[in-house]
Amino acid sequence: MGGGIAGLCVALAAAPRPVVLFSRSRGAEGTASAMAQGGIAAAVGPGDDAVFHAADTLVAGACHNHVGAVLDLALAAPDAVQWLASLGAHFDCADDGRLCLGREGGHDRARIVHAGGDATGHAVMQVLAAAVANAPHVHWLAGHTLQAIGLSADGRVAGVRVRGDVGQVAPLAAADLVLATGGIGALFGATTNPEGADGSGLALALAAGAEGRDLEFIQWHPTAFASSSGRHLPLITEALRGAGASLVDEQGVPLMQGTHPLGDLAPRDVVARRLWRHRRAGGQSWLDARTVEETAWRQFPSVLSLCAQHGIDPRSDRIPVTPAVHFHMGGIAVGQQGESSLAGLHAVGEVACSGVHGANRLASNSLLEGVVCGRALGARLRSRGERPAPVRHWVDAGPEADSESREHITMHLTAALGPLRSGESLAAAMAAITGGPAMAGSWQGRLALALLAPALARKRSRGAHYRVDSTSGHNIRQGIETPAYGEIA
Known part of the structure; x- marks a missing residue:
């Protein structure tokens, strides 16, 4: 279940085992993966090493990471880039043929591989979608959502029930179910995620008895385009700050100066908190990219197009930005092979939590995780040939919240689980949701309580x-006491 980068990689790697792939949309569009402006982090540059990549991942994750998973991810990154290139992904290269590498927040050097500049997600998804569409072992059914999981008498996955885009519901026997349903951003008041990232896959897995992990760790990206048109906000890539852009207030005063030694390239959680405080104080945050060299703008076609749609030329105008929910580090608890605590249920990508991201994801590790973990899970499932047992009973996540209840859930989650939290606000949100039967009885309300x-x-x-x-x-990067990574304010 899921047509993002992780789901497609599982489907491809499982060959020749037959795969039925369900997704809300078909092809490269409509997923968070396709919207990703960041690239793929990989230690492929001169003087770089997977150990350095792993160290930056641990620092960004506040040492809450699973160290083995982090090392596996960093070591596999160069091969993941080569594999995507073998499928036809055209990564940006210099005239001498070497990969162009960018730098993003939390990285101590340039190691971000891009394809089409800030359109990496779309470029990679186009290649993967074409490969899956041409794979004879994959039957891809678009326009479907997961409604229920069927469990056998001994409590393992035995089937799924899916709903098509015209309302029909169909059961399907399944010995192995892979959830690759993405994140939870659509539950919040501001997010860079698409509509489909509503946490429904996570909610259903929890209802079926799968264990969750690190559900409280939710990353707010500091630079979503500040727009009044809805809660789904376009992203302004972090790589623009790597190219020299800076965050400023209304008077043009740098916002990150004196906040962190890495300044505008501090880890995302640090930058998001600074902007959140400024916003709470009544201020507006801007990204000033007017100092970015003209030649560098070739790497940011998505930013240029987005700004043009709003009458802004970022080469001469500042870009209004605001923090928005971007990535869920928590999810269905899985081992390093993608297996959950529920027999037959596997998870990968943002809906899963293997511990690789810790308490805060490092920039450009998400597409990488989808490729590396997706391929590994698909390879593991390739040789499994169990016949599904009969379904003994069906489990669904619960009723859908009505529009009013959903708006209230969104309001409470946004207030309590923002970049700045308190026991008082968290307790208040829990009390409000549990005290409202329409909220507490819905699957969105139950998931909200599981996060809170x-x-x-x-x-x-x-x-x-x-x-x-x-x-x-204030130094919240436990285990790392060097000034370079400590938060000053």
Whole structure:
């Protein structure tokens, strides 16, 4: 279930085992993967090493990561880039044929591989979608959503029930179910995610008995395009700051100066908190890219096109930006082979939590995770040939929230699970949702409570989970006491 980069990589790697791939949309469009402006992090440059990549991942994740998973990801990154290139992905190269490498927040050097500049996600998804469409072992059914999971008498996955885009519901026997349904951003008031990233896959897995992990760790991207037209906001890539752009206030005063030693390239959670505080104080944040060299703008066609649609030329005008929910580090708890605690249920990509991202994802590790973990899971499932047992009973996530209840859930989640949190706001949100039967009885309300409860229980700040009432010090990168990574304010 899921047509993003992780789901497509699983489907391809599972050959020749027959795969039925369900997705909301067909092809490269409509997924968070296709919208990704960042590239793929890989230690392929001169003097770089997978160990350095892994170290930056651990620092960004506040050392809450699974170290083995981090090392596996960093070591596999160069091969992932080569594999995508073998499928036809055209990565940006210099005249001498060497890969052009960009730098993003949290990385100590340039190691981001791009395809078509800031259109990497779209470029890679086009190649993968074409490969899957031509794969004889994959039957791709678009316009479908997962409604229920069928469990056998011994409690393992035995089938799925899916709903088509015209309302028909169909059961399908399945010995192995892979969830690659993406994130939870659509539950919040501002997000860079598409409409389909509503957490429904996670909610259903939890209802079926799968364990969750790190559900309180939610990354807010600091530079979504500030627009009044809805909650789904376009992203302004972090790579623009890597090319020299800076965050400023209304008077043009740098916002990150004196906040963190890495300045505008500090880890995302640090930058998001700074902008969130400024916004709470009544200010507006801007990305000033007027100092970016003219030749560098060739790497940012998506930003130029987006700004032009709003009457802005970023080469002469500042870009209004705001924090928005971008990535969920938590999800269905899985082992390093993608297996969940529920037999027959596997998860990969943003809906899964293997511990690789820790408390805060490092920039451009998400597309990488989708490729590396997707291929590994597909290869593991390739040789499994179990026949599904009969379905004993069906499990669904619960009723859908009505429009009014959903708006209230969104309001409470946004207020409580933002870049700055407190025990008071978290408890208030939980009380409001549990006190409203229409909210508490819906699957969105149940998922909201599953996110809020561990956030309230985690008293100390760590990574993207920042408690203003924390008893810990301001250096929240536990285990790393060097000034280079400590948060100053």
